[in-house]
Amino acid sequence: MIRLPFRYLAVAILLWLTSYSVYAKPQPMTPVDLLSLNAVSNQDISPDGTRLLYQLGEVDWKGNRRISHIWRKNLVTGVTRQMTFGHESETNPKWSPQGDKWIFVTKRKGDDHNHIYLMYEDGGEAQKIAKLTGSPRNIRWSNDGQFIYFLAVAADSKEVKKALKKHRVIESFEDKSKQRQLWRIHVNTRKTEALTSPSYSVVSYSLIEQDQKVIFAKGPGVLIDDRHAADLWVLDIKKGTERRITENSYYEKDPTLSPDGFSMAYTSAVNGDGENYYSTNIFLLNRKSGETEVITRDFDGDVESYAWSNSGDELYFLANIGVSNHLFSYDIENKGIRQLTEGEWTIRNWSYHPKANIHLLNIRSATNPGEIWQLKGMDNKLNQLTDIHPELVKKYQLPKQRVIRWKSHDGYEIEGLLVYPLGYKKGSSFPLVTQTHGGPRSSDQYGIWSTGSYMPVLAAHGYGVLRVNHRGGSGYGDSFLRDMVGQYFRNAHLDVLSGIDYLVEKGLADPDKLIKMGWSAGGHMTNKLITTTNRFKVASVGAGTIDWTSHYGETDTRYNRTDWFGGKPWQQDAPLDVYDENSSLKDLWKVKTPTLIFVGEKDVRVPPAQSKMLFRALKDLGIETELYIAPGEPHGYRKPTHRLFKINKELEWFEKYVHGNTYRYQEAP
Numbered sequence: 001m002i003r004l005p006f007r008y009l010a011v012a013i014l015l016w017l018t019s020y021s022v023y024a025k026p027q028p029m030t031p032v033d034l035l036s037l038n039a040v041s042n043q044d045i046s047p048d049g050t051r052l053l054y055q056l057g058e059v060d061w062k063g064n065r066r067i068s069h070i071w072r073k074n075l076v077t078g079v080t081r082q083m084t085f086g087h088e089s090e091t092n093p094k095w096s097p098q099g100d101k102w103i104f105v106t107k108r109k110g111d112d113h114n115h116i117y118l119m120y121e122d123g124g125e126a127q128k129i130a131k132l133t134g135s136p137r138n139i140r141w142s143n144d145g146q147f148i149y150f151l152a153v154a155a156d157s158k159e160v161k162k163a164l165k166k167h168r169v170i171e172s173f174e175d176k177s178k179q180r181q182l183w184r185i186h187v188n189t190r191k192t193e194a195l196t197s198p199s200y201s202v203v204s205y206s207l208i209e210q211d212q213k214v215i216f217a218k219g220p221g222v223l224i225d226d227r228h229a230a231d232l233w234v235l236d237i238k239k240g241t242e243r244r245i246t247e248n249s250y251y252e253k254d255p256t257l258s259p260d261g262f263s264m265a266y267t268s269a270v271n272g273d274g275e276n277y278y279s280t281n282i283f284l285l286n287r288k289s290g291e292t293e294v295i296t297r298d299f300d301g302d303v304e305s306y307a308w309s310n311s312g313d314e315l316y317f318l319a320n321i322g323v324s325n326h327l328f329s330y331d332i333e334n335k336g337i338r339q340l341t342e343g344e345w346t347i348r349n350w351s352y353h354p355k356a357n358i359h360l361l362n363i364r365s366a367t368n369p370g371e372i373w374q375l376k377g378m379d380n381k382l383n384q385l386t387d388i389h390p391e392l393v394k395k396y397q398l399p400k401q402r403v404i405r406w407k408s409h410d411g412y413e414i415e416g417l418l419v420y421p422l423g424y425k426k427g428s429s430f431p432l433v434t435q436t437h438g439g440p441r442s443s444d445q446y447g448i449w450s451t452g453s454y455m456p457v458l459a460a461h462g463y464g465v466l467r468v469n470h471r472g473g474s475g476y477g478d479s480f481l482r483d484m485v486g487q488y489f490r491n492a493h494l495d496v497l498s499g500i501d502y503l504v505e506k507g508l509a510d511p512d513k514l515i516k517m518g519w520s521a522g523g524h525m526t527n528k529l530i531t532t533t534n535r536f537k538v539a540s541v542g543a544g545t546i547d548w549t550s551h552y553g554e555t556d557t558r559y560n561r562t563d564w565f566g567g568k569p570w571q572q573d574a575p576l577d578v579y580d581e582n583s584s585l586k587d588l589w590k591v592k593t594p595t596l597i598f599v600g601e602k603d604v605r606v607p608p609a610q611s612k613m614l615f616r617a618l619k620d621l622g623i624e625t626e627l628y629i630a631p632g633e634p635h636g637y638r639k640p641t642h643r644l645f646k647i648n649k650e651l652e653w654f655e656k657y658v659h660g661n662t663y664r665y666q667e668a669p
Helices: 006-024 031-035 158-165 455-460 478-484 492-505 521-532 548-554 561-565 576-581 585-590 608-620 640-659
Strands: 039-045 051-060 065-074 080-082 091-095 101-106 115-120 137-141 147-153 180-186 192-194 201-208 213-219 231-236 241-244 253-257 263-270 276-286 292-294 302-308 314-321 324-331 336-339 346-353 358-365 368-376 382-384 401-407 413-419 430-436 464-469 509-519 538-542 595-600 625-630
Touching (some): 031 455, 051 091, 213 253, 263 302, 302 346, 314 346, 413 455, 413 492, 492 509, 492 521, 509 521, 509 640, 521 538, 521 585, 538 640, 548 561, 548 608, 585 608, 595 640, 625 640
Parallel strands (some): 276 302, 324 346, 430 509, 538 595, 595 625
Antiparallel strands (some): 039 051, 065 080, 137 147, 213 231, 302 314, 346 358, 368 382, 401 413
C-alpha cells in the first residue's frame, strides 16, 4: 500500500473537494445538454404486475440520430436491466398474456424494413417471428397468446419493384393501392395471414368475443383525410365476413367492447349531433337498443385515450385540461365523471392494464422530462417506477415555470405558462421570447423540455419565455376550440399580444426586447404577428404558412382547414375572400422585423414552398432574413445536428438584434 506524506495528502484532499464542489454546483443547461437527455416511453407491465418493460431513447451523436433500446425493471427486487442492444432502435415492447415472453419491433441485419421480434423471459436471443411484407404497426397479442395482430402495408410485387427500379413506370402520387391491412401471425407455426382486403385501409382495431371477431375503423386510404372518412365494421375471422356498424361523415376511433359485451365505446371529434370540429368525446353505443350516448358532452376537456375498467363499471380516460393532461373516471351506472390525478405536471402517455388493475403514467413536469409512475386500482396513490433523471435538478440550474392568466382584448380570460430567466430578481424586467404551439388544436402544458423550444437554454441566456394557450386550441371547451371556425385569425393573435401586454404592464417583460418564435401553427401565428406589429426585435418562423389558398392544395391534409375558411378554394362560389383575409401574404409589405425561416425538405404538412415564398418576399422588401431547408427532414427536425443548428442560429440572431452581442456556436460532441 502506498502512503503519501501528510502535506501531499492534504493537497490531494483539497483538490478533490474543490473539484467536487465545482461539479456539485448546478450549471446552466447548454443546447447539447438538453438535446442529450434520455427519454422514457412505450411502457408495458407484465400481467402479474411485477415486471415493467419500457423504451429508453438516447442521442447517438456519431450516428446523428436518436436511438431507443428496451429495458426491464423487476418491481419486486428493483433490479433494472437493459434487454436489447441492436444497432437500430427497438420499440413497442408488449408482454404476452402469460407473461413468459414479449415482442418488440426492430430492424436487424438482413432486414429491409422493421419486423416483429420475440424474446423469452428466461433468456436466449431475440427471434424474428415471421418475415413480413411491410413494417408493422399497432402490434398486439390475442387474449390467449396464440396470435400476434398488426397493421401493415403489403409490399409491391417483384414485377412492380423491377419496373420501378428500371424506371419503366412512375409511381403514382399518393398511391391509394398501398392500403394498411390487418394481419396476424400464428405464434406456434409462424404463419402470417392477411385478414382484410387491400382495397381499403384499417385505421384502428380491437379484438372481441374471445378473439373470434375484430371491430375496426375502415377508411378509403392511408392519408390523414382518409382517416376522417372511416366508419366502424365488424370482421368475423372464421367466416371471413364483414358487417358495417356505422355510416356517417366523421371518424370513429379506437372502438372497444365493454367486458360484458353489452356496450361499445369509441371516440370522435364531433358533438352529439355528429357535427364536426368539436372537442374529442367518448361515445357509448348500446348494442341491444342501438342508442348512442355522448358521455363527455358536458366535459370541457379534450379526450386523448380511454379504457374500460377490469369490472366494466367504469371508463377511464386521459384528457387535456388547459396546461395539463390528467386521468379521469366515468361511472357507467351513476353517469358521473371523477378526476383521478391532479398536480402541476402533465401525463404524456397513459395505459391501463386490466389483469393487474394498474395504470401506467408517463409524467412530465418543469423539473423532470418524464418518468413512469404507477396507479393501482382506485387508491389514487401514485408510485414512481423509473428514475431516469435522478441528478437533473442537482446538475443543472432549471428555470421556474408558473401558470399565468390575463384578460384578452375582449375581456376573455386566457391562460399561459411563463418561464423566468435564471437569476431573475423581483422587480426587474427581462427580454421575452413568446412561443405559440402547433396544431393549433393543442395546448402548451407543464414542462420545459422541448428541443424546439429549448426553454432551459433560453433561461440560461437571460430570456423569459411566454407560452400562450390562445383561442382555437384544445383543453378549454368547445366554444374556445371553435373560435377558429370560419375565421382562423379571429382572436388567437390578439390573445397572444394581450399576454405580452400583460407582462409588460406587470414590469416583467422589457417592451424593447421582445422576440417571437413558433413552428407549424406557431409559425402561422408568427407570420401573422410580424404583419400586425413591428414591436418584435427579431422573429423565427418554423414551417409557417403565408398563403392559405396554395397551402390547401399543397398539404397532405385538408381536414380542419375547410372548417377554418368555410369551404374549399376550388368549389363553386368558394370563400376565397376568407382565405385571403387570413393569409399573411397580402400584408408582408408591412414587415420590419428581421426574420429567420426554417423548414424541412420533405415536409408534406407545410411544404417548403410557403417558406420560400416568405423568404423571397422579405428579401425583396429589404428585410433581414435567412432561410434554412434541412435536407431529408419532415414536419419537424429529427436529426440532433439539425436541431442544434436551429438553436445556435436562433440564439445568434436573438443576441445580435436584442443585445447587439455576438454568440458562440456550441459544437456537437
